[in-house]
Amino acid sequence: MDTAARIGLIERVPLFQGLGMPDLDAVARAARERPVRKGDRPFRQGEDAIDHYVVAWGRIRLDQTTPDGQNVLLRFMGAGDLLGSVAVFRGMPFPATPTAIEDCMLLAWSAVGFAELMQRFPVIATNAIRIVGGRIEDLQARLQEAATQRVERRLAATLLRMVKQAGRRVEGGVEIPFAVSRQELAEMTATTLFTVSRTLAAWEQEGIVSGKRSSHLVIAKPHRLVQIAEQA
Amino acid sequence: MDTAARIGLIERVPLFQGLGMPDLDAVARAARERPVRKGDRPFRQGEDAIDHYVVAWGRIRLDQTTPDGQNVLLRFMGAGDLLGSVAVFRGMPFPATPTAIEDCMLLAWSAVGFAELMQRFPVIATNAIRIVGGRIEDLQARLQEAATQRVERRLAATLLRMVKQAGRRVEGGVEIPFAVSRQELAEMTATTLFTVSRTLAAWEQEGIVSGKRSSHLVIAKPHRLVQIAEQA
DNA sequence: CGTTTCTTTGAGGATATTCAATTTATGTGG
DNA sequence: CCACATAAATTGAATATCCTCAAAGAAACG
Numbered sequence: 310m311d312t313a314a315r316i317g318l319i320e321r322v323p324l325f326q327g328l329g330m331p332d333l334d335a336v337a338r339a340a341r342e343r344p345v346r347k348g349d350r351p352f353r354q355g356e357d358a359i360d361h362y363v364v365a366w367g368r369i370r371l372d373q374t375t376p377d378g379q380n381v382l383l384r385f386m387g388a389g390d391l392l393g394s395v396a397v398f399r400g401m402p403f404p405a406t407p408t409a410i411e412d413c414m415l416l417a418w419s420a421v422g423f424a425e426l427m428q429r430f431p432v433i434a435t436n437a438i439r440i441v442g443g444r445i446e447d448l449q450a451r452l453q454e455a456a457t458q459r460v461e462r463r464l465a466a467t468l469l470r471m472v473k474q475a476g477r478r479v480e481g482g483v484e485i486p487f488a489v490s491r492q493e494l495a496e497m498t499a500t501t502l503f504t505v506s507r508t509l510a511a512w513e514q515e516g517i518v519s520g521k522r523s524s525h526l527v528i529a530k531p532h533r534l535v536q537i538a539e540q541a
Numbered sequence: 542m543d544t545a546a547r548i549g550l551i552e553r554v555p556l557f558q559g560l561g562m563p564d565l566d567a568v569a570r571a572a573r574e575r576p577v578r579k580g581d582r583p584f585r586q587g588e589d590a591i592d593h594y595v596v597a598w599g600r601i602r603l604d605q606t607t608p609d610g611q612n613v614l615l616r617f618m619g620a621g622d623l624l625g626s627v628a629v630f631r632g633m634p635f636p637a638t639p640t641a642i643e644d645c646m647l648l649a650w651s652a653v654g655f656a657e658l659m660q661r662f663p664v665i666a667t668n669a670i671r672i673v674g675g676r677i678e679d680l681q682a683r684l685q686e687a688a689t690q691r692v693e694r695r696l697a698a699t700l701l702r703m704v705k706q707a708g709r710r711v712e713g714g715v716e717i718p719f720a721v722s723r724q725e726l727a728e729m730t731a732t733t734l735f736t737v738s739r740t741l742a743a744w745e746q747e748g749i750v751s752g753k754r755s756s757h758l759v760i761a762k763p764h765r766l767v768q769i770a771e772q773a
Numbered sequence: 774c775g776t777t778t779c780t781t782t783g784a785g786g787a788t789a790t791t792c793a794a795t796t797t798a799t800g801t802g803g
Numbered sequence: 804c805c806a807c808a809t810a811a812a813t814t815g816a817a818t819a820t821c822c823t824c825a826a827a828g829a830a831a832c833g
Contacts, residue, residue: 373681376771379689383681395674398667404678427667434666435630435659441673442627446636448680449605449615455687456731457611460789491812499688501790506813522798522811539608692821723780733822738781754779754830774833781828790820796813803806 310365312337315416318365322389323440327432336426340416345369345409351392354406358396360417364388367413368487372496373405382496384447385410385487387475391440397423398437410487455499464508465538467498468518472528481519482529489526542597544569547648550597554621555672559664568658572648577601577641583624586638590628592649596620599645600719604728605637614728616679617642617719619707623672629655630669642719687731696740697770699730700750704760713751714761721758 315337319325325336343362345351351362354374364386371383371392383405386392396403397420418426427433447470454463468485476483491502491509498505512518517533520526528534547569551557557568575594577583583594586606596618603615603624615637618624628635629652650658659665679702686695700717708715723734723741730737744750749765752758760766 373685375685375689379685381681381685381688395670395677398670399674399678401678404681428663431660431663431666434663434670438627438630438666438669438673441670441677442631444677445627445673445680446631446633448677448684449613449636452680452684452687452731453605453607453611453613455684456613456728457607496688499684502812503791503814504789506811507789510813722778734780735782735823736821738779742781777830777832779828779830781826783825783827785823787822788820789818791818792816794813794815796811798811799809801806801808803804 310342310414315340315365318388318416319363322363324363324391324433324436326436328430332430335429339418339422339426341418343415343417345413345415347409347412350406350408351415352403352407354404355402358393358399358401358403359420361394361397361420361423362392362415362417364390364392365414365416367409367411369407369413370410370493371405371407380496381499382493384497385471385475391437394423394437395441460498460500460504461508462538462540463498463500464494464505465534467494468526468528469531469534469538472531476528479527482527483531484528485526487525488523542574542646547572547597550620550648551595554595556595556623556665556668558668560662564662567661571654571658572650575647575649577645577647579641579644582638582640583647584635584639586636587634590625590631590633590635591652593626593629593652593655594624594647594649596622596624597646597648599641599643601639601645602642602725603637603639612728613731614725616729617703617707623669626655626669627673692730692732692736693740694770694772695730695732696726696737697766699726700758700760701763701766701770704763708760711759714759715763716760717758719757720755 312334316333319337319340320328320333325333328336342365343351345367352358354372366388369386369390369392371386373381373383386407392407392415393403450466454466458466471485471489472483475486477486478484491505494505495502509518515533517530518526518528544566548565551569551572552560552565557565560568574597575583577599584590586604598620601618601622601624603618605613605615618639624639624647625635682698686698690698703717703721704715707718709718710716723737726737726741727734741750747765749762750758750760
């Protein structure tokens, strides 16, 4: 990937929004490329956080695991998403493990290099706060759901979040453009894969969703999901 | 409160860590004072976020309410805590409502004024990211608990978090230095006040905690709570 | 001292989990 | 391309955890 290509990527990354042309060039030159094969993990929960990452392309799953082996899927990430920065800023170990669910390309900046960029281009800092703030709201929403709502509503909300984040219009509805297992949906919804399976089966009956196994999920009736997610 | 007093407060606020003397003065002068009576709400969920706040003294409870009236207690806040900033940065309405549980003093900065300060003192931005990052980790931990653990463990974790955040050594253990109702504990733990009541009753039997009604909770055996919170 | 608010306790029941057994995909090697 | 092995999903039945509702008791407040 040459500098021009990097700039093309970087200029669409929310973190670097508001930077002009020469600035983007400086940012691009400071980046290292880090390809990640499908299934691989660029780093692991508990390791020291030394690099900031941005996903250039490909998709990544971010998991948090408890000491006793239970897993929470925090989110899926795609092109333009920020990875690991919060831990770097805080000087703490990574709180979660990313796993590539497709072949990916990451761009990496060392803590020091990134600090220099932030000093030169203060807008990066405000962008970072905005992004991290968005994650807070997302987490608060999920916490509220987990705390107050039943599985069916939560699952509807989970699917709608995924649609909002990565959904693609296709004939017959909106598609989630990568394979998601019941287990993964369960880990995002705070439930078990069994309950997810049953719920999706019921929705399939009603024609709300479709898509088996490794094929992509298609939401045929998003409005029904919204209804379920918001039902009193 | 004169400027000197303000500086005294501000220099211990994590957000302004790393600022030197003349800088602190500038920050202090730009602040407005906003007293809040016990029970009052400086703003409400859904309102436009125009001011950044820092708690100068007093305690505040931060709640998020669902459209159907259910409530999640996000956290308690005290001197030095940042309030509302995430929403201001994002240009979004406040996602939660703060309520003073004691008479409080807030310091307020307008969005514009604060942006100027951040421009002059870039360290404020990095501090903000660190602080907001800390909240993310807190929320992730709570989400994981809510998703994977039973009430007893979650309640233990909730109490330990409160101890860590605001606990005070007293004879016979550690005290949470403000009154917390069962209802509030339930809203922090994603359960009902009934279950909290039963669990605390059992713990009181074992001598792990003590404190009735409006008296402050005392954790006599924090190590036992840790055990419960971490039990496989 | 009465009223209000918070807390306790009990009983019953619902939601969702757990566990086990099948069925259905996927993909790998022959 | 098929057969087999592996992984994912389905489905059912039993059970556990926790919630809901009701009623009574205790503490706070004016």
